[in-house]
Amino acid sequence: MQNTKDTAEVALGIRRRVYEHTIRNNGGYLSQACSAAEQLAWLYNEALTLGEPTLPMVPKPFGGVPSADNPDYHTGAGYNGPATPEYDRLFIAPAHYALVAYATLIEMGRMAPEGLEMFNKDGSSVEMIGAEHSPGMEVHNGTLGIGLSTAAGLAWARQKRGEPGRTWVFMSDGEVQEGQTWEAVQAARHHGIENLYAIMDVNDQQCDGAMSSVMEVGDIRRKFIEFGAACVEIDGHDLQAMRDAMAEPHDGRPLIILARTSPFHSMPILEERFPRLHYLRFKSEDERARFNTAIAKDLGVDPVDYTH
Amino acid sequence: MVEMVNRPYASAFEAYAAGNPDILCLSADLTSSCEVDGFRDRHPDQFLSLGMAEQNMMSFAGGLALAGFRPFIHTFGVFMYRRPYDQLMASVAYPRRKVRLMGFLPGVTTPGGMTHQAIEDISVMRSIPNMTILETGDATEVESICEAADSIDGPVWCRVLRGAVPRLFDTPIRVGEMRELALGDDVLVVTSGICTEEAMRARAAFAKAGLSIRHLHLNTIKPFDSAALLDHIGSVRHGVVTLENHVTEGGVGSLVAETMADAGVGKRLVRLGLKDTYAHGGSRPYLMRYYGLDALALVRGIESLTGQEFGITEDDLSSARVDDVHSLVKAEAL
Numbered sequence: 001m002q003n004t005k006d007t008a009e010v011a012l013g014i015r016r017r018v019y020e021h022t023i024r025n026n027g028g029y030l031s032q033a034c035s036a037a038e039q040l041a042w043l044y045n046e047a048l049t050l051g052e053p054t055l056p057m058v059p060k061p062f063g064g065v066p067s068a069d070n071p072d073y074h075t076g077a078g079y080n081g082p083a084t085p086e087y088d089r090l091f092i093a094p095a096h097y098a099l100v101a102y103a104t105l106i107e108m109g110r111m112a113p114e115g116l117e118m119f120n121k122d123g124s125s126v127e128m129i130g131a132e133h134s135p136g137m138e139v140h141n142g143t144l145g146i147g148l149s150t151a152a153g154l155a156w157a158r159q160k161r162g163e164p165g166r167t168w169v170f171m172s173d174g175e176v177q178e179g180q181t182w183e184a185v186q187a188a189r190h191h192g193i194e195n196l197y198a199i200m201d202v203n204d205q206q207c208d209g210a211m212s213s214v215m216e217v218g219d220i221r222r223k224f225i226e227f228g229a230a231c232v233e234i235d236g237h238d239l240q241a242m243r244d245a246m247a248e249p250h251d252g253r254p255l256i257i258l259a260r261t262s263p264f265h266s267m268p269i270l271e272e273r274f275p276r277l278h279y280l281r282f283k284s285e286d287e288r289a290r291f292n293t294a295i296a297k298d299l300g301v302d303p304v305d306y307t308h
Numbered sequence: 309m310v311e312m313v314n315r316p317y318a319s320a321f322e323a324y325a326a327g328n329p330d331i332l333c334l335s336a337d338l339t340s341s342c343e344v345d346g347f348r349d350r351h352p353d354q355f356l357s358l359g360m361a362e363q364n365m366m367s368f369a370g371g372l373a374l375a376g377f378r379p380f381i382h383t384f385g386v387f388m389y390r391r392p393y394d395q396l397m398a399s400v401a402y403p404r405r406k407v408r409l410m411g412f413l414p415g416v417t418t419p420g421g422m423t424h425q426a427i428e429d430i431s432v433m434r435s436i437p438n439m440t441i442l443e444t445g446d447a448t449e450v451e452s453i454c455e456a457a458d459s460i461d462g463p464v465w466c467r468v469l470r471g472a473v474p475r476l477f478d479t480p481i482r483v484g485e486m487r488e489l490a491l492g493d494d495v496l497v498v499t500s501g502i503c504t505e506e507a508m509r510a511r512a513a514f515a516k517a518g519l520s521i522r523h524l525h526l527n528t529i530k531p532f533d534s535a536a537l538l539d540h541i542g543s544v545r546h547g548v549v550t551l552e553n554h555v556t557e558g559g560v561g562s563l564v565a566e567t568m569a570d571a572g573v574g575k576r577l578v579r580l581g582l583k584d585t586y587a588h589g590g591s592r593p594y595l596m597r598y599y600g601l602d603a604l605a606l607v608r609g610i611e612s613l614t615g616q617e618f619g620i621t622e623d624d625l626s627s628a629r630v631d632d633v634h635s636l637v638k639a640e641a642l
Contacts, residue, residue: 065402065437066402066403066404066438067404067437067438068404068438068461068462075403132402132403138374139370139374139398139399139403140398140399140402140403141398142398143394143398145363146363146367146394146395146398146399149363149364149366149367149368149370149371149395149399150367150368150370150371150374150399151371152364152368152371153367153368153369153370153371153372153373153374153375154371154372154374154375155371156356156368156371156372157371157372157374157375157376157377158375161375179363180361180363180364180367180395183359183361183363183364184364184367184368186359186361187358187359187361187364187365187368190357190359191356
């Protein structure tokens with residue numbers, strides 16, 4: 001699917017949408033847009049081979065959970081196109097990035113802007129923590145640390161069947177605190193799963209605050225390599241570095257790209273809220289107004305008129 | 309003498325899975341303990357060793373099933389839900405992946421003590437939406453568990469017996485159908501798994517003592533046909549006794565209790581099994597006696613239900629050989 005925008009423009013568009021949504025709704029996952037916009041823009045605009053969306057531009061309402069009595073159930077994966085052998089698959093492992101992922105779908109022309117207006121509304125499929133029926137999602141990942149394992153299983157299966165499509169995971173660095181992440185890497189290495197790719201938003205933040213204050217994780221690149229992955233560390237706001245990272249050889253092992261990022265990138269006023277950046281809710285109307293003005297200037301847009 | 313079948317799962321799994329490229333055999337370092345070592349050696353293309361890493365194994369299996377494979381996970385039952393419960397929910401149960409969870413060493417069939425004994429797994433699985441639960445009670449059911457499990461459009465939890473397993477039944481598992489082993493009209497006995505053999509032993513003793521037992525064996529615990537059970541409850545005078553290799557909360561006893569309460573059945577129910585307790589390590593006969601899961605416990609339970617004493621002793625029970633009971637089943641009910 002060709003996009004007329006370049007990847008930097010997509011990243012800017014993602015930030016603008018998440019900013020606008022956060023100001024308008026007096027809260028949102030804003031720092032995740034700061035850190036991850038380039039990664040998601042690069043995945044969708046360059047790295048992933050995806051087909052045309054198979055689901056309506058305006059998402060359907062919540063259609064029930066999977067059950068034997070719900071034969072029409074489907075996931076939100078159709079926003080990434082069909083799951084046929086030639087195409088790539090993407091799991092958003094930290095489902096808390098859903099707002100940023102939905103904004104990416106809109107920027108890529110895979111979902112209508114109205115989709116974001118359904119975010120976290122009762123009865124909507126555009127859920128706050130991306131569910132597998134949410135746009136662009138294929139599996140539940142709200143419980144952190146399971147995404148890479150699921151992707152490893154899918155990738156092994158696709159490799160065994162000789163499918164050319166790759167399996168990608170967008171990950172968050174907090175997930176390295178979960179033992180399952182390491183189980184997944186060692187299994188991927190043991191079984192020679194080389195069609196598995198991950199890009200991890202290493203923003204050093206988690207729900208309680210800075211990762212170093214919650215649980216020190218050490219040199220995760222070294223750890224990934226020791227557990228059996230190929231791993232490169234890049235500036236997560238440098239698109240050329242992402243492109244270059246793909247040249248890393250990874251025969252018989254997955255490739256994990258550590259994208260070092262800033263949780264305030266392009267919105268320096270967010271630093272006022274450090275270290276509690278996971279979910280931004282304004283403490284006063286004054287703060288909301290200041291953030292509105294400052295970030296609008298950073299992103300080159302008019303402030304959001306949220307008074308009516 | 310009752311026929312004892314050695315390692316029925318080993319040959320049954322291989323016969324069912326070999327050559328079916330969509331079936332994968334997964335193991336977490338308990339390959340020979342789950343009787344799939346021969347399969348591993350002869351069919352390496354269908355075998356995946358996932359190490360002692362059950363959390364990854366569960367989500368990995370979800371990914372395999374997403375691609376259309378049907379993974380059979382082999383490990384001890386207890387290791388398949390306690391640690392990786394979150395992964396079982398999110399990666400397998402919710403999306404209705406066709407993952408076949410072959411849980412070995414149910415309840416007190418292992419001397420391994422608390423860490424190895426799956427005593428509350430049925431309770432846990434019954435409360436998981438989309439889950440099917442099957443339990444094997446003899447060699448024929450072990451031999452038919454793979455085909456039965458693989459017929460399920462979604463995840464399925466199986467309690468599988470290993471090693472030397474008695475053959476009690478002539479017909480394979482038919483998912484959703486309870487076995488009617490005796491059609492007496494005094495007391496209804498509902499059993500599953502290894503407790504069915506115990507009940508068959510007790511039944512022979514009661515027949516001599518003049519109490520008529522109606523006996524049902526459940527191999528399908530979820531989904532469950534409550535109408536059939538209610539018919540049987542309506543056919544007995546005194547009430548119901550359940551006996552299970554599981555805690556009495558959430559398992560077959562609870563299933564029967566809920567069925568009776570929902571239908572407003574005013575008969576008594578005695579639930580036998582592990583009574584809100586962990587077990588410890590020991591031989592199966594010792595544990596079944598110690599925790600009240602054997603034929604003698606059932607005799608006492610039936611005496612409690614009927615308010616009568618039948619003078620049945622341990623000697624009466626041990627002399628009531630299962631092969632005698634087996635032929636009685638045929639004469640009486642089938």
